[in-house]
Amino acid sequence: MKTIGKWVLLLVVVVTVAVTLVSFYYSQFKQAETTQITTKTNPPVQTSGVKHQAPEPLTADIPIIPPAQVRPLIGINVNELHYEDASFPFVDLFRQSAPFKANVLELPDADKVEYDSQGWPLHLHGAKIATKFIGKMPPEALVEGDYVVLYDGTGSLSYGHGVEAISQSPNRDVIRLHKGEDGEINASLLINSMDDKDPIRHIRILPPGGICQDNPYLRVFTQADCQSGAAYLPFEQYYPSIRFTPEYLNYLKDFGTIRFMAMSGITRNPESHWSERPNMQEATWGGGYGERGAPLEIQVDLANRMQANAWFNLPHAADDDYVRQFATYVRDHLNPQVRIYVEYTNEVWNTSFSHSEYTQKKGIEAGFSINSVEAGYQYYIKRAGEVFAIWEQVFGGRERLTRVIGSWDTRPDISKKLLGEYAGAQIADAMAIAPYFGGNTKGYRESTTVDQIFDLTTAPDSFRSLPQVLEHVREQADIAHHYGLKLIAYEGGQGLVDWATREASQQPNPLFFAANRDSRMGELYTQLLNGWKDAGGELFMAFSSPRTCQWFGCWGLKEHIRQPRESAYKYNAVLNFMDAHRDWVLDTASPVQVVPSNQVNLPEEIPAEKKPHHPDDxxxxxxxxxxxxxxxxxxxxxxxxxxxxxxxxxxxxxxxxxxxxxxxxxxxxxxxxxxxxxxxxxxxxxxxxxxxxxxxxxxxxxxxxxxxxxxxxxxxxxxxxxxxxxxxxxxxxxxxxxxxxxxxxxxxxxxxxxxxxxxxxxxxxxxxxxxxxxxxxxxxxxxxxxxxxxxxxxxxxxxxxxxxxxxxxxx
Missing domain, CATH: 2.60.40.1190 (Immunoglobulin-like)
Structure with a gap:
């Protein structure tokens, strides 16, 4: 009897354990599976089961607010995703952090770590890994208060640079951000250890506050702030539905077209197959060249929320299936009322980019020329035509499409070749250039005052001065119109930069920064936009969304997303121009030939002559x-x-x-x-x-x-x-x-x-x-x-x- 009793007791224990395990399985994993099916916005799919996780977010419908005014032909380039980006597009700051694999903190033994296909660690093998999620940021760019870090899995997190851990509990930490001795905010996150059977993943870093459900353009902090009676949606609970920070949406709402070139991450990116594109499940969308990039789903979602025309750039090595899948997703998900600008790659003439090298290689392989630059131009037109044809096939016509050929603003000879000699005008609707003013590097290096910078930037005989750039614009407009194309700007603005420098403190960088912070720069932007419009230019895509001044330039219209309009002179000038030209709107018809042929220097066949160069040239x-x-x-x-x-x-x-x-x-x-x-x-x-x-x-x-x-x-x-x-x-x-x-x-x-x-x-x-x-x-x-x-x-x-x-x- 004692033996039977022991077996009965053992059986009861086994059954109890089994029931407990089944109950745990259904409460954890099946519940997560059900949530993924029924919720409107899902967290990234895990590559293996997670035992411990932060609470599932809530969902809410965020209204799309129609533009308050007619938006003229001014668009904006949105930035690449990087921890130094001062536009802060996402509520979840981790979206723009560096990949753990990049080891930006240069920790020892980090190369021993194993990762899954989405960039999350699987096995640390005794090492630590880290990432930066904020870098070189002025404190005023960020909202003060408690930031919440949520994560799934089991392990130990810590923080570096200017991050203070206020509290830490399983799957939820609270942190604050502080400036360092240099006056800037830098922030990093470390994974010190973790359970390999329940590894850390799905990290989210969420700022203070939230929005009122009826106004995605304004950050609030309590239900009392929603005076309309709309629900208060805290970022911590509703981050997937809100997705974009209210400051970012408020900035973008005035622009009628968004160019996604930088955000998409195509620069120096070798991806060629659809399976290689950025996807929603990746640990982060930030990083360096070839790593970063927002998924197409994010680009389309942003354009839809802004009800803005969308400008898409296709990667230089994208195969036909990639192009077709891209176009199909856009057709099926983008607001059918907006216009679509399609551009194959970006700046093929710029030999510092790998896509220029790629087109040259393909042109040489095709036997277009023994000169790789000329061969590259010809391949560019050939491949652009193939890309456009796929889009036209997917959309069943060209009614919604503007097919864009890019050229070099100060090289009308290249424009003539692309449109005429290589027949680019036959496949495109618009030629795009980037009118940047300010390029007298020698003079800038010799300057000692901001006044001298402005003198060189406006003098008619100074290289790439505003008068010179506008003269090029007029010439390029004549060329585009002669071939029946619109002239548009894929980028444009001031271009004060000295590429030989490497530190912000090196001259002439401090003078460049001061010039960008001077009210006279706003006046130059007004002259640029008026000159562009008067010359016959149409859509002008300003470069760029907010970014800080660094040695490689002061490119942002604002220096950070929260900079007031009154101190952001470039941004203020652009908005004032838009207010003054609300009737300057999109004309979907192609221009007729408005320039008599005897007033345009048509392209000529230029043989590869082998004549000697003059000794004095x-x-x-x-x-x-x-x-x-x-x-x-x-x-x-x-x-x-x-x-x-x-x-x-x-x-x-x-x-x-x-x-x-x-x-x-x-x-x-x-x-x-x-x-x-x-x-x-x-x-x-x-x-x-x-x-x-x-x-x-x-x-x-x-x-x-x-x-x-x-x-x-x-x-x-x-x-x-x-x-x-x-x-x-x-x-x-x-x-x-x-x-x-x-x-x-x-x-x-x-x-x-x-x-x-x-x-x-x-x-x-x-x-x-x-x-x-x-x-x-x-x-x-x-x-x-x-x-x-x-x-x-x-x-x-x-x-x-x-x-x-x-x-x-x-x-």
């Missing part, structure tokens, strides 16, 4: 080498982009950039080569991977080498010293030094060449002849291809007239 400048740590830093490089030997060119396997700097003793030369394979098996260095540098030190530019100071130098892998062409002087100075170093995607040459060896004394305004070329061997044996900077034939080893002229600059 400088093409670029060499700037002084002042900082030893930056002698070989590429600050304003030139591209090696012309195929002069070989039949095929895979540009990712062969591409280059180069730059020269100088002082009274040396020429400092940097050549950066992108090459997937380095070969050193040939007796002839030209048949291996190598760099050829051509120098005509006195710029005599004769038809043959003079034997005095005309040099052809070959820097080849596996050689102990530089190789001189037999036609060059054969003395190698002991002061000549160089290093060939491998990089993650190729190699780099850093050479220090003494002027004494070249037989010249160099000073400001001196001229020298230069050419740079790269040999490429992919499989051993003979060279496969060769690319150049300037020469369009492989004969620079015989003819110095194929070199380019370089001016020695004092700045």
């Amino acid at each position: 400088p093409l670029i400048v060499f700037r002084p080498a002042k900082d030893p740590e930056r002698y070989f830093f590429l600050e304003n490089p030139r591209t090696l982009d012309t195929l002069i030997a070989g039949q095929e060119w895979a540009k990712r396997d062969l591409f280059g950039k180069w730059e020269g700097k100088w002082d009274e003793n040396y020429l400092y030369l940097t050549v950066r080569v992108y090459d997937e394979s380095i070969k050193t098996d040939s007796e002839n260095p030209e048949d291996d991977d190598s760099i050829e540098v051509y120098l005509d030190a006195d710029n005599s530019r004769k038809a043959s080498y003079d034997g005095v100071n005309d040099y052809r130098m070959i820097f080849a892998w596996g050689r102990k010293q530089v190789i001189l062409d037999p036609k060059s002087p054969q003395t190698i100075s002991s002061d000549l030094s160089y290093e060939l170093k491998t990089t993650a995607d190729g190699y780099v040459l850093e050479a220090k060449i003494p002027w004494k060896m070249l037989g010249v004394k160099i000073g400001v305004k001196s001229r020298i002849g230069v050419e740079v070329q790269v040999n490429d061997d992919d499989d051993g044996g003979k060279r496969e291809q060769k690319i150049s900077w300037l020469a369009r034939e492989d004969n620079a080893m015989n003819d110095p007239r194929l070199f380019g002229v370089v001016l020695i600059s004092g700045r």
